[in-house]
Amino acid sequence: MSRRGENIYKRNDGRWEGRYIKGRKPNGKIHYGYVYQKTYKETKEKLLEMKWRYKQVQISRGIYTGSVHEWIDYCLEQQKNKVKYSTLMTYRYKMEKYLYPFLGEIELRTVTQENIQEWVSELEKSSLANTTIHTVVQITRRYFEQAVQDSAIEKNPFKHVLLPKKETKKIHPLTLQEQQKIEEIAAKEKNGRPILFALQTGLRIGEVAALRWRDIDFYNNLITVRYTYQRVLSEGSGTELQLGRPKTRASERILPLSANLRDWLLSWRPEEQTEFVFQVGSRPMEPRLITYHFNKICQKAGVTNCHFHQLRHTFATRLLENRGTITGISALLGHSSTKMTLDIYTGSDLTERRKMMDDLLTSWVP
Incomplete structure (x- = not known):
């Protein structure tokens, strides 16, 4: 049309x-x-x-x-x-x-x-x-x-246009209790694997979907993020699924593979190795299907108003709680700058702030 x-x-x-x-x-x-x-x-x-x-x-x-x-x-x-x-x-x-x-x-x-x-x-x-x-x-x-x-017009009329104030983006990671509930349910279900993987790596949903087995180096314990699988607008009308490069150059990154995550992946890797880690038929499990299973798992876990991207925020928050540095977290998340990480995550979690205040006051008792 x-x-x-x-x-x-x-x-x-x-x-x-x-x-x-x-x-x-x-x-x-x-x-x-x-x-x-x-x-x-x-x-x-x-x-x-x-x-x-x-x-x-x-x-x-x-x-x-x-x-x-x-x-x-x-x-x-x-x-x-x-x-x-x-x-x-x-x-x-x-x-x-x-x-x-x-x-x-x-x-x-x-x-x-x-x-x-x-x-x-x-x-x-x-x-x-x-x-x-x-x-x-x-x-x-x-x-x-x-x-x-290109000399099509003399001056840009946008120069002094006033825009509405940007809203402060509030990040709401899962609490430790909510995360544990989701992990418990997801571990019992085959379609819960992408959720568990995202919580341990902080990958975006499209990056999880696009991950190939050959992107995981079990010898050197490394994960290479090379692609993203996403639904995009098509030339005519509607949408189409596309496997392509991540959103920015910084998003193409290498993550350390933890020993626990390595053992878990090897425990269920198919003998007849498929191309994609999370695969349906001959294709990657598309983001909408991952989201569908995620919502079902959240419902069973009694966690409401949660979306898949919060797993990424939760991953970053757990790192902050364990004294992770902004520079290191930024690199793991594939942010283009540490400023982006600071803007999103600094002050996002009360637990981290409470720990810092407790540490400050331990040497003095009123």
């Missing part, structure tokens, strides 16, 4: 037709060009190519008159071979859902700071989290900055 503003339609003869601005007639009216292909995907690709050619001509002449939607489509096309597919699809989704309905049809060079501030106000009125608003605006700002660099 065609999305709003795409100008792609299915014809009665079964072909797909795409329409794009080819130029301007002497009287100033738009001169449209058309492309015809057998499938929606082929039509969209050809249409983007033709739009790109027209924009190149316009920019070179310094007379770009395209809309915000057209400009960002052009930018996304340029990014195709520069960013991960999942990242590109995320950018496209955010633009289509949050930007185009408000500013998509406005001519790029006429957008003002007032237009953008009104757009931000509309986003605030919705149920969108302030952190998501910041992300959407940041992505859009970059595309407008590119327009300035």
Whole structure:
């Protein structure tokens, strides 16, 4: 199905037709060009190519008159071979859902700071989290900055736009008692293995799903995190599963394999070795299935309002409680900087703070 503003339609003869601005007639009216292909995907690709050619001509002449939607489509096309597919699809989704309905049809060079501030106000009125608003605006700002660099517009109207205050992210790891309850139930169930593994390694759910046996070096006791398995937005519509590189370079990391975890893995590793550690049929156990089993285990353990990512926070919190350093924890988690680790985890757990206060006061009794 065609999305709003795409100008792609299915014809009665079964072909797909795409329409794009080819130029301007002497009287100033738009001169449209058309492309015809057998499938929606082929039509969209050809249409983007033709739009790109027209924009190149316009920019070179310094007379770009395209809309915000057209400009960002052009930018996304340029990014195709520069960013991960999942990242590109995320950018496209955010633009289509949050930007185009408000500013998509406005001519790029006429957008003002007032237009953008009104757009931000509309986003605030919705149920969108302030952190998501910041992300959407940041992505859009970059595309407008590119327009300035390419001389499609004179200045970036985002320069003095005011954004809502970001919420302080509260981390709620499992208590030691909750963790023990979940571990007890998970140990009794075959589908509980990914949960137990995540609690001992701090891997993200996609990293757990993508882990191969060959990524575990039982001789040197090392785990290498190379891939992530996740459901991403597809080119047309809906989603698809994709095995790819982790979210950042820092996420590709090596973790020590503890003796207990090593023995546990070897105790149930199949004799006919499968490719993936957590596998269903010939494929990795997908994150949605892991989440399903995790929720069932939490329910049996009597732990409510818990999501899989909390296992990662729990892993980090247990390390902090055992006097782990921020630098070491950051490396194990695959954070791009220790600042990120500090922002998320410092002061996140009352147990650690209580221990520090108790240690401080042990030498003095009132």
